[in-house]
Amino acid sequence: MSYELNRKLAAKRDPLSTPAPIDPVTASIIRGALETICFEAASHLGRSASSPIINQSNERNAAIIDAHGRLAVGSIGTPHLTFVTQLTVRYGLMFTQDYDWGPGDVFLGNDPDHGGGHLPDYNVYAPVYDDKGELVLVQALQAHQGDTGGKDPGGFTLEATDIFTEGLAIPCLKLVHRGEKRRDVIKLVERNNRFATFAGDLAAMIGGVQHSVRLMQELIRKYGTDLVKAAINHTIDQSEKQFREEVSRWPDGNYEADVFIDHDTLGTKDIKVHVACRVAGDQLTVDLTGTDDRQDLVGVWNTFGNSRGYVMTQLVAMIDPDIAKNEGLFNAVDIIIPEGCIAHPPPNKPAALGSFHPACEITEAVCVALSNVVPERAQPQVYKIGMPNAVIGFDENGMMWMDQGVDARSMDSSAVKGIDGWGSCPSSLGNLLLSEAEDAESRYPIINISREMSLDGGGAGQWRGMPGSLNVKQVLVPTFAMAWMVSARHPMRGMCGGDDASPYSNHFEVGTPNEYKIDLAVKAQLPAKAVIAYQHGGGAGFGPAYLRDPEAVKEDVLDEYVSLQAAREKYGVVLTGSLQDYDLKVDLAATEKLRAQMKAARSA
């Protein structure tokens, strides 16, 4: 539990020792088989979990780690989880003797200070031994849990100054010993969670890794330990090589970016993330030196493992999507995260909200820094949401309910060169299914009034960001609500001359004399019938708006993404005809004239 531990966890690992030569096709066949085993583990979990966040929204992740703690296969889930998973396992691997690791064991870890992300991301993992008793691989399954047993339901405490406020931190805990469940241990873990469905989820995660271990044992028997190890070495080398080949095509240079969070949860303003991406030949270095390190900040601490993972989440979005996701990616990049800054906190800092911010600002800063290098893939893999409005109440039996996350709708889908922002979220979140009004309203005393995109929302640009949605919700009974707002003064950055996304905003008790705007954070008791309105910022634009094809602007006006006024003022496009009659036409001469003025004003 120290910086030294983090240095140890992040240190580059050697290839697995094996005398077997391997051809590339056999290596890719074995890699494919391992990816499918990950898929099976995730499917098994999805099928048997009891929480909707896992079995319906797909917030889960499967990855295979090798005996040296290297990410061998990252296959399923969200990249934000994939690239942090191996550090928790590495911590466990340091204690194979002390903790008496053996075949049939299953472990659990979630500790932010021992390789983890934030507490809700439970990581259940199981070692795979060959028939001679050699540890070859580890199957890991992660899933975001609805609660962690801390002060506030859901695991997010706005004023938390240490991790213990947020819940139970588990460095490495054996849940199953040689195939036998340790019932006392499992009961302890279950007890530290507010939701009854957690027990089922934990059981499903254990079942999922056990299923996967059986499949991997079969695979190892079929190909032999040495060949499987050779395949993993080969596939990790390949990814490193392919990543470096991409980097070698990037111009050498130092590319820097600053991105700011509006404030921490107590109101300290302008929290800075600084990134320098240095390209020298085929070597990429991502350096976070210069990132905020004020020790009294609250709520904005992102764990070291998470910071590393979020850097990689952005980098893989900016390279060929076919490159296999494994340790080779980390081997290709030097990631420097100074100790003590908000991206590499001292021990015992709270971690829950840090997984939102600054985690996403790290991602965004990497994207901004490299936006001129890889403009065609410069989409930040972020959620700039602060935290979703958590709405919590109690049913007639006194059981707690939480309509958490339903407020997520159209958010943060930025344009890249050549493609407008689309869908609800950036690509890397495309596996998560948003929950729907009819399901939420059947369960909770709420009414979703509106969740449409806002006219002129998002950032204008040669390619346009997807407009954010305005989510208006009414609670029918007195309800507790919690919110933390950011991205109002520092909305998501536009790329290569594109406009920034719109500011986020959040209002409670809308339409009453008590209406108020949440500028910072709030824990509020909402009366029955209170309305809350959450405006998402949408995606940012790419390239100067006055370069957008005027016909595309006309189509946007017809579709009511863009107003006539914004067409003129932001895009410099003059339209004739009537929107009501769908007969708009571009006045080319007037448009050219207006755009020339805009360009001149801009260069002045």
Added chain:
Amino acid sequence: MGYRVGIDIGGTFTDFALLKGAQVILHKNLSTPQDRSLGVMHGLQKLAEKEGLGLGAFLKQCDAIVHGTTIADNTLIEMNGAVTGLITTEGFRDEVEYRRGYKESIWDVRLTPPKQIAPRRRRLTVPERILFDGSVHKPLDENAVREACRRLKKQNVESVAISLIFSFVNPAHEKRVAQIVAEEMPGVHLSLSHQVLPRSPEFDRSSTTVVNAYVGPRVTSYLENLVNRLKEAGYRNQLMVMQASGGVMTKEYIEGSPIRVLASGPAGGVIGSAHVGAAKGYPNLLCVDMGGTSYDMSMVIKGAAPAVAGWNIHHRNLVGVPMVQVETLGAGGGSICHVKNGELHVGPASAGSEPGPICYGRGGTQPTVTDALLMLGILSDEAEFAGGSFSLSRKGVVEAFAALGAQMGYGAEDAAFDCWRVVNANMIQAVRRTTAGKGVDSKDLVMLAYGGNGPAFAAVHADALGIGKVLVPKASPTFSALGTLVARPSIDEERSYICPVGNPDLNRLKALWQELDERATKYFAEAGFPREQVLAKYQVNMRYRGQNWALSFAMHTGKGVPDYGFVNAGLGDKALAAFNAKHMEEFGHVREGELPEIIGVRLASYVETPTPVVGAGFESARQTAQPSRQRRANLGEGYQSTKVYAGKDLKPGHQVPGPAIIEETFTTIVVYPGWNARVDDAGDYELSRA
């Protein structure tokens, strides 16, 4: 005794299966993309000739013509359906664009969005609101509906989807909107969400309704055209149409919900597989269908291929109606082999049928799986191909693989062999993903292979999956057509009603089943099936609160005039017990201290019709078959002189030890080393591990 004809229209061929008593006669001719009904009439003419009859006389003797069509799929592929608008509840305009956040690739920020069927300008909202319990929270603003009509008319909208929040609980507003649209926009095609997919949540229902609106007019006019042609030619009975649920129904029924024909082609193959498997004593099957562009996989468990409603993405649109589950991988004979980043890849890009593989000699220049098979000697340029349509040519093939090999550092033959390994690995992983999470061990399954290329690969995949038996029916190249003859006329519909399982309103439940019964009775009667023949399965849909989709199971099954005696005070307990059993079977647990809720009723009704009799057994005297020739081929263990058998020479009782190649008219069966093939009494092949 009358004939029954099954017809399946594919991209290249239109397949026919004629059932005459217990005998099945197969035919295949080219499809006619401009007007597909022409190819149908042409094939019927050929069948009539085979029977020594004129077309009119032949059609008069047809009891049933059953048809599987890709018209709805083609409409979505080509994106040339009706100009479609959507009217929805104020505040919910963009749900179909959000797609619940779903993106097909999480790693590729250059993935482009799907083309929208109803772009934002044609998605209009009206003030109104129904709550989850069916109560009216906000009355419908009828003037707003009329204004929406004005705007849609201005945009020349031909088809209107109406999808309001909680319409499946209380459809009053949706019905009223439909009335107004019908008044304001006479002649427009209407799709109402509470009819198309009466369940939550709103994206799933709206998306399904929008797709229905989009394909509806084309499906309807195509079927009308075909029905008229058949009528003019002398056909006197109903045209039955295959649905994705695996059942068939009349054109009149399909017109009410044309989306039901989407993805019906593959369903026919699966239903045919289930029928053949059952006859041969193999109720649990893994069905693989490999054609020119895709490898389709599905499972038959306990003799059935249940239709599942849920997250069915078709051509990038969510379609929530029940479908026989068929997973597709872009791997077929036309899949292109290429090197990227130093790695060998096969597909998903395909050379299709035009220009097709290099060996087709139609201008193809990129090496494909079919070309690799030719290099390996599994296919030959000596024999006729595709039933004698043409011969394969080696011209350019060796050169293409040599170029591929040069990038990998070896020769042409090694490159072809590695392509074969890679495509096999892709298919094996895809099959594993098909069975994953379904609680099925592939070792317990028998593989049934069909399609032009399926039997050339099947045993390799079976080996990798631990499967010991592979069936290759003689009729495998026209399997989907045969499947349409097996499929039963069926209507499977549901109605929403949410209530706690402990205290259901029995009268309400009964009324909903009655409503569904009345609809089924009407459509079956029009199709010529009196109520006495109708079997009905009365099901409830249940889930725990918080689950997005439900489990369905039967409360009662009856034949003939409905008897609702089962709707009694014990129904709730019975439903709970059935739910717990099913939840345990499907998901491995039940929640302690929590009761599920009923969310609706479902009625699956069907009638039994004559189906082809499938022979089985191995009573015929065993004999060793004689190869027709030998050729140099690599069946996974290096190039060797390999025995080649002509399918037409093989009779029941014949045995073919591997390694060997069997050349059938429309397909090639490979008996890999370590496998044996034998011909059963029906003339079908069964491959077993030696």
